[in-house]
Structures are given as structure tokens and as C-alpha cells.
Amino acid sequence: MSNIKGPRGTQDILPGEVEKWQYVESVLADICHRYHYKEVRTPVFEHTELFQRGVGDSTDIVQKEMYTFEDRGGRSITLRPEGTASVVRSFVQHKVYGYPNQPTKLFYFGPMFRYERPQQGRMRQFVQFGIEALGSDDPAIDAEVIALAMNAYQELGLTSLKLVLNSLGDLESRKNHREALIAHFKPHKDELCEDCQMRLETNPMRVLDCKKDREHPAMETAPSILDYLNKESREYFETVKSVLDKMGIPYVIDPNLVRGLDYYNHTAFEIMSEAEGFGAITTLSGGGRYNGLVEEVGGPETAGIGFALSIERLLMALDAEGIELPIDEQLDCYVVTVGDEAKKEAASIVYQLRQAGIQVDKDYADKKMKAQFKAADRLRAKYVLVLGEDELQNNQINLKNMDTGDQQTIKLEEIVEHMKKEFKED
Structure with a gap:
């Protein structure tokens, strides 16, 4: 009988390595405490409908990557592929929006599950840390969320960081941009990959995020969302940038940054590692504003913003920069x-x-x-x-x-x- 091994895309974190995880998680929790974010813990599995509605039917996650099964009662259940939808479901179910202290500022740690090709820093079961701020549409809280993310990396000693920023605008801005994208890409539809041909009809902004077609000439000349922001969206974005400027947090604007989930609008951001030898996929974390998500899962109109990072990729970045964590392994x-x-x-x-x-x-x-x-x-x-x-x-x-x-x-x-x-x- 052959030895039973762990499933592909999973890992065992053994003593000697697990202490790094504990240290990193304690630093992240401490930063959240300083920013006045409270921990929330949600189930590892949810009803499949939550992710279909919350993450979006047109996303790769829902279409290709979810671990979905039928339980003994015939219900469709999915291992959570990301944390935001679960946190928002909990926020709505327990009527947290009715609590006197608003906005509601939450953080979480936990395993997430995506069926994708395992590679360094990208597993089928991975651990995510994330924060969500629900109940405020003040641009200053967008800047706070970004500042917390940057603060977390810097406190752990990372220096080779790049913050990339974009605005996805409000519904009106996105509608106008959507029409421009369809008109731009339609003549090239047959040249695009199968996924992008479908995205062109369902969510054309996601074509800009395609890994297969990124070198297509039409990508370079695609209309920028920044040219389609209406007055309100433009002012909102300018305020976010001005607060970041006041904090002294440098950033780069990338009009092609769209994020992989359907629920984002207005501010979108990613933090990259520029450390030598980190790898081809440089993204460490990403997030943005999602003002329609609470209503999508049955709650009242509520603004929200958050971000998530992979602990695995954070540890990779620390290794790439040669950072030794101050872990005391001595026995008393x-x-x-x-x-x-x-x-x-x-x-x-x-x-x-x-x-x-x-x-x-x-x-x-x-x-x-x-x-x-x-x-x-x-x-x-x-x-x-x-x-x-x-x-x-x-x-x-x-x-x-x-x-x-x-x-x-x-x-x-x-x-x-x-x-x-x-x-x-x-």
C-alpha cells in the first residue's frame, strides 16, 4: 500500500516554519488593533449562491476555480474562495449595519480554496488576511485601508513595494466605459482568447485583466476608464489621492488595473513586490471599493471597501528581501x-x-x-x-x-x- 500524501496544491506547515506564520499573523492583528478593526470569523463553506451573486458569475473564480459540492441534503455548498463575500453575508445576516458604532471595521484570517494550477506562492488551499470597512463612502477611509495594507508590509520590514492605484468609477462611468470597450474590442473579437470573447459580452472591463491576451496590440490602445469618469467619480478619486499624498504614501496610477471580482467600483489598488527574484507574479495584495455588494446579498444600501493578502506570498516577499523575522526559538x-x-x-x-x-x-x-x-x-x-x-x-x-x-x-x-x-x- 502506497503512502497517502496531502492533496495537490496543499501544504503542511511544520514546526520551525509555523512560528513565522504565527509572528506575521500577530503583527497583522496588532496593526488592525491600532487602526480599530475587530476580528470576525466566518464558516469555511457557504451556500454556492453567495459567491455566484457576491463574486460574480463572469469571474474566473466562479466559472473555473470553486470547490463546489452537494451536501447530503441536496444543497449546493462551496468552500470559500475569498473572504469578502462571507464577511458581508455575516454583516447582513446579523444586522451589524444597525449597530450604533459605524462604520463597521473588521479583519479576518482563514484558509481559502481555489482550484487552479499550483505554483510557488499560489496554492489550492491558501491563507488569506483581509480587512473590510462597511458603512462609509468617505474617500478618507479608502486611504485608511490602503495605509493599513502598506503599514503591514513596512512593519514587517519590506521596502521593495509599489502601490498601484486606479478608479473604476460609479455605475454611470462604468456604463459609458463599458460601451467604449465593446466598441474598441469588437473588431478584434476573433483574435481574443475564448474567455475574453465571453467577457466582452458579460464584463468587458475584465478583458483588460487577461493574462493570455495582455500582449495583444488592442490592449495598448484600449479606452481608459479615467477618460470616462464623471464629475463625482473624478472628485472622489482626487480626494483619495490627496489624502494619500498627505500621508506621504507614494503610488502609481494604472488605468488598466481592474481587479478580478465583479463587485468593485471607485477605488481599486494593488501592492506589488519589486524585490529581485520574487517571481513573475509580483502582486502581493489587492482590494478596492464595493458599494453594491451588501445589497447584492440582501442587505440595505451600504458602502464598503477592503483588501486581502496571501500569507504565503507575504512570506515569499520576506524571503526575497532576505528579512529574518525576530523569532525566539530558545527554550526557557x-x-x-x-x-x-x-x-x-x-x-x-x-x-x-x-x-x-x-x-x-x-x-x-x-x-x-x-x-x-x-x-x-x-x-x-x-x-x-x-x-x-x-x-x-x-x-x-x-x-x-x-x-x-x-x-x-x-x-x-x-x-x-x-x-x-x-x-x-x-
Whole structure:
């Protein structure tokens, strides 16, 4: 019988690597706390209709990439491919729009699932961090969301970043641009890929986002959404840019930036890594405004904006820039024992030290004393406590500082308080 392996496009994050994830997630959560965003946790699977309506039938995600199945009750269920639709569904279902403190500012972590060709930094199960600000159509909150995203990357030490910005305009602006795009691409329809031929009828703006046809000459001469923004949309975009200017956050305007989901309007943005060796796909995160999404899933008219990033791609960018995360892999304390009675007493000491907040471990493999010391070295223990039959008879335990080599003898009943003081001084 062959060994069972994890499904293609998934990964196991083992000790030694998982600490990086924990550190990155703690930094992101701390930044959200400073920006006054609260965590929300939603189910890993939802009714398929949520993503059909929320993400959009014309998107690659809905058409090609979703993990959809029928449950035992005959309902169509989908593993979530992205986080925004679920957060908005929760916002509507629990009538969070009626809470007194608005806008509602939320963040989330969680696994997402997309059936696509696995490649470096792009898995079939991947972990996403995202934020959503619901209930404000103030351009300043667009700038806040972008600032939080940039702040997150910079706080982790990334410097090779590029913020790309665009406006997708309001419904009127998009309608006029849509007509111009159809007129522009129609003469070239037969030259476009099969997907773009279909998009031309359903959502022509997505033709600009096509990876296959990006080199087609018609792409370069395609009408820009910026030329079709009405007065309100233009003013909105100018305000977003002016707030970013005030914050000192540099950006580049790209009129072809459209984002991959149907629910975006007005502000759209992506953050890229320009680090050498990062890879062909440079996007780290993206987001934008989605003023019609809450109504689409059954809620009242509510403005919204958010962004999401992949933790996998964030860790890739840190590697590309050679950034070492400040992870302390040292063990506080290791207990070495000699003899059966000492081993029993050590179980009590270890338990008491752990209750006192000290990270401690001991031997569970009946190793000789020398091998136990080697284990303490491998675990980079800061202190080693040695308990043998003689120490036990004298109601004492030996303490060794592994950095300095200093040794001292402590009374057994005083060891917990002594160790608490040692770590307080550290």
C-alpha cells in the first residue's frame, strides 16, 4: 500500500516554519488593533449562491476555480474562495449595519480554496488576511485601508513595494466605459482568447485583466476608464489621492488595473513586490471599493471597501528581501533527572514552572544524563535544572545558566520563585 500524501496544491506547515506564520499573523492583528478593526470569523463553506451573486458569475473564480459540492441534503455548498463575500453575508445576516458604532471595521484570517494550477506562492488551499470597512463612502477611509495594507508590509520590514492605484468609477462611468470597450474590442473579437470573447459580452472591463491576451496590440490602445469618469467619480478619486499624498504614501496610477471580482467600483489598488527574484507574479495584495455588494446579498444600501493578502506570498516577499523575522526559538528551561524518584519529582517541578508562565520541558525517553544535556543544547535551553538522588535527599536542585556556565544550588521549595525572578530580570 502506497503512502497517502496531502492533496495537490496543499501544504503542511511544520514546526520551525509555523512560528513565522504565527509572528506575521500577530503583527497583522496588532496593526488592525491600532487602526480599530475587530476580528470576525466566518464558516469555511457557504451556500454556492453567495459567491455566484457576491463574486460574480463572469469571474474566473466562479466559472473555473470553486470547490463546489452537494451536501447530503441536496444543497449546493462551496468552500470559500475569498473572504469578502462571507464577511458581508455575516454583516447582513446579523444586522451589524444597525449597530450604533459605524462604520463597521473588521479583519479576518482563514484558509481559502481555489482550484487552479499550483505554483510557488499560489496554492489550492491558501491563507488569506483581509480587512473590510462597511458603512462609509468617505474617500478618507479608502486611504485608511490602503495605509493599513502598506503599514503591514513596512512593519514587517519590506521596502521593495509599489502601490498601484486606479478608479473604476460609479455605475454611470462604468456604463459609458463599458460601451467604449465593446466598441474598441469588437473588431478584434476573433483574435481574443475564448474567455475574453465571453467577457466582452458579460464584463468587458475584465478583458483588460487577461493574462493570455495582455500582449495583444488592442490592449495598448484600449479606452481608459479615467477618460470616462464623471464629475463625482473624478472628485472622489482626487480626494483619495490627496489624502494619500498627505500621508506621504507614494503610488502609481494604472488605468488598466481592474481587479478580478465583479463587485468593485471607485477605488481599486494593488501592492506589488519589486524585490529581485520574487517571481513573475509580483502582486502581493489587492482590494478596492464595493458599494453594491451588501445589497447584492440582501442587505440595505451600504458602502464598503477592503483588501486581502496571501500569507504565503507575504512570506515569499520576506524571503526575497532576505528579512529574518525576530523569532525566539530558545527554550526557557530544561529539567535533567537521574533516578526514578528524581524523575517523579521533576514532573511536579515542570508542572509548577509551567503554571508560573515559564516554558519548560524534560526528558521522556529514559536518556542518560549526558544525552539529556545534549537535548537541552539542541533545544537551546537558557537554563538547565539538574535533579538526582543526592539533590532530592538534600531537598535541593542544581541550576545552570547555559549562556554563562554559572551554577548554583537552590532549595526545591524556592525554585519556582527563583526562576520567576531570573526571567523577570531577563
